[in-house]
Amino acid sequence: MTTRPTRQLHLNAFLMGVGHHEAAWRHPRTSSADVTDVRHYQRLAQVAERGRLDSVFFADGLALRGNVRHNALGGLEPLTLLAALAAVTEHIGLIATVSTTYNEPFHVARKFASLDHISGGRAGWNIVTSASEAEAHNFGIERPTHSDRYARATEFLEVVTKLWDSWEDGAILGDHHSGNYADTDRIHTLDHIGPHFRVRGPLNTSRPPQGHPLLVQAGSSEDGKEFAARFAEAVFTAQQTLADGQDFYADLKSRLGRYGRSEDELLILPGISPIIGSTEREALQLERELEELIIPEYGVHQLSNILGVDLSDHPLDARLPEVPPATDGQQSRVKLVTDLAEREQLTLRQLIGRLAGGRGHRVVTGTPEQIADQIEEWFVNGAADGFNIMPPVLPGGLEDFVDHVVPELRLRGLFRTDYEGRTLRQNYGLARPGSIFDQKVPVAS
């Protein structure tokens, strides 16, 4: 922490129900009815915007995962929700998770184009391929293999970006006098024919303000990293140690050249769940309160799902048993969990406690200065371009971060005092892509 970098941190608020801690809904600082209350999420987006964070983000799955008996699940579909947040905010970016495995490119292109118009250029898409068996069963198919899912995702992205490009910038004339609304020479069919999709186009929503809504990705498998290097502009990742963070960062950035991209065209944001107190004692107290609310059988159930083994008969206070090789597409998640248990010599109960906070993401407990130290350390040492902030309880954990950690980051010259631009791309410092159909690709940013 000797150099004072001129580059700026990017901060995304990862919003999940009433908090990322699995027992958050039982804590006195939350209200479990907020899970389906739009006013709760609107307030969170406004708090994030007050802190000048770059964006808010919602994860998503297409099945009722986990055990709803003991967790506050059953919330809202992110893309629909974000349109309601766009209406009560002006600057904050709005990132929704949508699967390429169980959707059609035309719908996805159109909904994100619409959200981008509605928000004035603040839409982002977290691209997922939906790993779970339970999701496949809601769409009447056998779960495709990991490589099939990524092959489909790749073609999906080709089609979606072409649909966004199908109206060139400047295609709309709006000439009342002549009666020419659009220059139809600048609105294009794609006539895409590929192994997964046949899409004629053009899109029936005009070109999004950002050209393309921001593309975000979070897979850490080999396929996932290659996909990110090709398409993603921001990557959310889970790394527990600085060394792992640096390795991931260097690895992913080194892949960009193959796709003709430079290192600053992709931002890497590791997840961090900050348990914040005015004093270290207060922070530890909050951490303990949350741990005491964990229902062990629920934690065992969750962990069994991650590892693909039934741990329900395993003693809670014994070390984690040997785990067989991971099933298709879950390798990086399983490795992260088994490495953590091994490195810190955790019992099953302790491991459940550690995972309850961030499902494999790093949990940092301390004062605002201590949290800022951790953020700065990773940022200046080649492990992060910013962070994916995962408050343990909501709204309180986000308010604590914005009111106490953000000012500390500003004092250190690490974080903005005001937004740089009007669009999500501008605040992330990323260029606006031109249309592939445009003969004179615009230089606007």
Next chain:
Amino acid sequence: MTTRPTRQLHLNAFLMGVGHHEAAWRHPRTSSADVTDVRHYQRLAQVAERGRLDSVFFADGLALRGNVRHNALGGLEPLTLLAALAAVTEHIGLIATVSTTYNEPFHVARKFASLDHISGGRAGWNIVTSASEAEAHNFGIERPTHSDRYARATEFLEVVTKLWDSWEDGAILGDHHSGNYADTDRIHTLDHIGPHFRVRGPLNTSRPPQGHPLLVQAGSSEDGKEFAARFAEAVFTAQQTLADGQDFYADLKSRLGRYGRSEDELLILPGISPIIGSTEREALQLERELEELIIPEYGVHQLSNILGVDLSDHPLDARLPEVPPATDGQQSRVKLVTDLAEREQLTLRQLIGRLAGGRGHRVVTGTPEQIADQIEEWFVNGAADGFNIMPPVLPGGLEDFVDHVVPELRLRGLFRTDYEGRTLRQNYGLARPGSIFDQKVPVAS
């Protein structure tokens, strides 16, 4: 107009870009940039709410239909847009069109459940089966036949309603003390297996506030009417004459009994495009202004599409030629147009002028009293339970309706002065369905 009915009219504002008239975007009362401006639509929803209308509604298609060279197309996806309107309104119902042919039931159930939560019980779904060839080409399939589309739609509705029912009312306990968030005995898998869909469930969004979002339909074919009689709670229809309106009304209501439903469980709302002036002269002036802005080649293109024949070489001032039998699924639309041309002995140019106002819906030009007369006549004579209001220009045409026609309807005792309830169902006077999984079906309305 002798009896003073105690039943109340229902009014839906059918919103389309900058107006239903095809030349609306060229008229000085509109701004064509509004087509993708969320503030335009938010203002329209607020105007409709100020008038205490039941709902706003957006049609939709999944291809760039018509000729964008001469019309202001390329607007926003309705479901995403409605979430942004929910955020700035409190009472107005929000109805979006979504196709059953090019979607999956799990997504549609979840998005409408989410919109219903976000709006506090104001969501409605206009169910369409997507008749056009152009839409099929954006999803890589050959267009299914009319009967195949309706067979899929029927199974689609079975699955969607079961998904909404999959969380019984009362399934959420939220018991912080015991750690029991939900009673999992009251959250159900469907294990639906049918010719079109295999869906396990449950939904991963909890039961919508309305039980089921309101189901709306607009098909007038034999299959369409049968589908409406089985599922729909409101029907938007296009009828040009009182006699045709009465026939359609009696026909559709008579079909309800077969499905164990009573006549008041389905509302029929014919479309009407009111061209309003303070005097008849002013109204006719507005109508003429709009007609003069029509681009004949665009009108011929549209009419050719509807009739399935190329009319581009037909003289504009000659009568409409003989038209061959309609293609699959367009019979009712073609009959409506050819009947209109025949009944009023219209030339091609005149027919284009008549269709430009409402695409086959009734256009009524006059003072607020004259518009109200027409509405009252149909309402008291068994042709309508309310109307689907299609303003020729937006926002002005909706403001005129709310400020001048609605007060006249109130003076006649036909329309509410305040909302009856908090949900769309309550304002439409329709019961809240219980869950099919619920042992003790609730009587709440």
